[in-house]
Amino acid sequence: MRSILNITDLxxxxxxELIATAEDMIANPKKYSEVCHxxxxxxxxxxxxTRTRLSFEAAMLExxxxxxxxxxxxxxxxxxxxxxxxxxxxxxxxxDIIAMRHPKEGAPVVAARKAGVPVINAGDxxxxxxxxxxxxxxxxxxxxxxxxxxxxxxxxxxKFGRTVHSxxxxxxxxxxxxxxxxxxxELKIPQYVITDELEPRNIPYKEVSTMExxxxxxxxxxxxxxxxxxxxxxxxxxxxxxxxxxxxxxxxTAKEDMIVMHPLPRVNEISVKVDDDPRAAYFDQVxxxxxxxxxxxxxxxxxxx
Amino acid sequence: MIIGQIKDxxxxxxxxxxxxxxxxxxxxxxxxxxxxxMIERAASHKMGRKDIIKIDKDMDIDFDVxxxxxxxxxxxxxRDGEVVERRQMELPERVVGVLKCKNPRCITSVxxxxxxxxKLTDRARQIYRCVYCDHIASK
Ligand SMILES: [Zn+2]
Numbered sequence: 001m002r003s004i005l006n007i008t009d010l011x012x013x014x015x016x017e018l019i020a021t022a023e024d025m026i027a028n029p030k031k032y033s034e035v036c037h038x039x040x041x042x043x044x045x046x047x048x049x050t051r052t053r054l055s056f057e058a059a060m061l062e063x064x065x066x067x068x069x070x071x072x073x074x075x076x077x078x079x080x081x082x083x084x085x086x087x088x089x090x091x092x093x094x095x096d097i098i099a100m101r102h103p104k105e106g107a108p109v110v111a112a113r114k115a116g117v118p119v120i121n122a123g124d125x126x127x128x129x130x131x132x133x134x135x136x137x138x139x140x141x142x143x144x145x146x147x148x149x150x151x152x153x154x155x156x157x158x159k160f161g162r163t164v165h166s167x168x169x170x171x172x173x174x175x176x177x178x179x180x181x182x183x184x185x186e187l188k189i190p191q192y193v194i195t196d197e198l199e200p201r202n203i204p205y206k207e208v209s210t211m212e213x214x215x216x217x218x219x220x221x222x223x224x225x226x227x228x229x230x231x232x233x234x235x236x237x238x239x240x241x242x243x244x245x246x247x248x249x250x251x252x253t254a255k256e257d258m259i260v261m262h263p264l265p266r267v268n269e270i271s272v273k274v275d276d277d278p279r280a281a282y283f284d285q286v287x288x289x290x291x292x293x294x295x296x297x298x299x300x301x302x303x304x305x
Numbered sequence: 306m307i308i309g310q311i312k313d314x315x316x317x318x319x320x321x322x323x324x325x326x327x328x329x330x331x332x333x334x335x336x337x338x339x340x341x342x343m344i345e346r347a348a349s350h351k352m353g354r355k356d357i358i359k360i361d362k363d364m365d366i367d368f369d370v371x372x373x374x375x376x377x378x379x380x381x382x383x384r385d386g387e388v389v390e391r392r393q394m395e396l397p398e399r400v401v402g403v404l405k406c407k408n409p410r411c412i413t414s415v416x417x418x419x420x421x422x423x424k425l426t427d428r429a430r431q432i433y434r435c436v437y438c439d440h441i442a443s444k
């Protein structure tokens with residue numbers, strides 16, 4: 001019995017295996033429609049995230065399984081002060097697998113130790129969100145057919161963006177990858193990401209403050225939201241905000257086959273005028289997320305077609 | 306300066322100079338009813354200066370805690386005036402129930418009954434991280 005709490009809990013060959021399953025599922029959905037018949041997924045969402053919860057539930061339903069759970073702490077026993085350990089131990093008696101989201105970092109570690117069934121971390125505060133990274137990886141794979149040798153630009157809030165940190169950790173394991181970090185001074189990638197992930201593997205990276213200066217080099221442009229509350233004053237935010245909005249004009253110098261990604265929801269950091277550009281891949285990420293969650297559920301339940 | 310020989314007890318040698326008092330407090334040696342000698346800034350060939358603690362009684366020591374605080378320490382167990390065991394401390398793989406995670410966003414900050422636990426993630430840089438939130442422990 002195994003839980004997935006962090007993207008690095010999965011080896012590269014396991015990631016390949018999940019991607020292969022997801023691609024097969026996309027090609028042959030019928031083959032998978034009953035593989036989890038009789039199995040139950042519990043979605044324990046101690047904080048609301050409708051998008052992620054629906055993705056997990058849709059994934060399980062497409063595998064022929066059923067779902068149960070709660071979508072916010074106030075409708076669960078946590079509101080009465082029950083610990084994560086007790087809640088998951090109880091739910092582990094009903095469900096075959098748990099997807100859990102919690103506002104506190106490390107809560108899924110507690111759950112995984114007590115549940116008695118596999119636990120998937122569906123986001124623990126600003127810490128980890130491995131299934132978002134799985135969605136990102138499948139998206140890159142389906143567009144590029146490789147992870148090696150790619151130049152990946154990450155743009156916006158690189159300081160607090162857990163999806164960014166997690167994708168850097170995942171992509172840093174592939175040969176020939178380069179990173180370009182595009183952010184305002186206030187929201188630069190944390191030093192520990194560089195010292196823990198990039199420097200030990202001698203991975204080239206650079207830090208710049210505008211996307212225009214690096215656009216022609218990029219194979220992937222990963223956009224994130226720049227939130228106003230991260231800044232000390234409104235004036236700084238307004239001044240910087242436009243710098244980190246992707247428009248068709250800025251995209252003009254990009255490679256023909258570059259892809260634009262975003263973990264969604266977006267506010268205004270990608271102009272809607274970019275949506276119809278063939279390079280826009282952010283809605284593909286949503287669908288890919290469902291398939292990768294399904295592949296992961298199958299793997300942890302040890303079911304095969 | 307000569308400090309009396311111990312018959313049965315423990316000598317903590319090669320303590321980093323200046324750390325002796327911290328170790329005295331963490332091991333709660335003030336609670337013992339026997340003689341405890343604290344020697345500070347003794348000359349050492351290996352270290353220049355070192356601290357030494359002599360405890361005139363056999364006691365259980367949490368070697369993981371000691372190794373975490375100061376991995377250079379040598380623990381000598383004395384019986385009938387002879388060293389019967391010499392143990393070199395090293396960084397433990399895990400430190401359980403001693404350090405507190407200081408990350409306010411960590412699950413341990415809201416669930417008081419959880420045991421705080423750290424794992425060694427980088428031996429060369431002596432980095433320990435919270436097993437829950439990955440926050441680095443501060444010494
Ligand atoms: Zn912690």
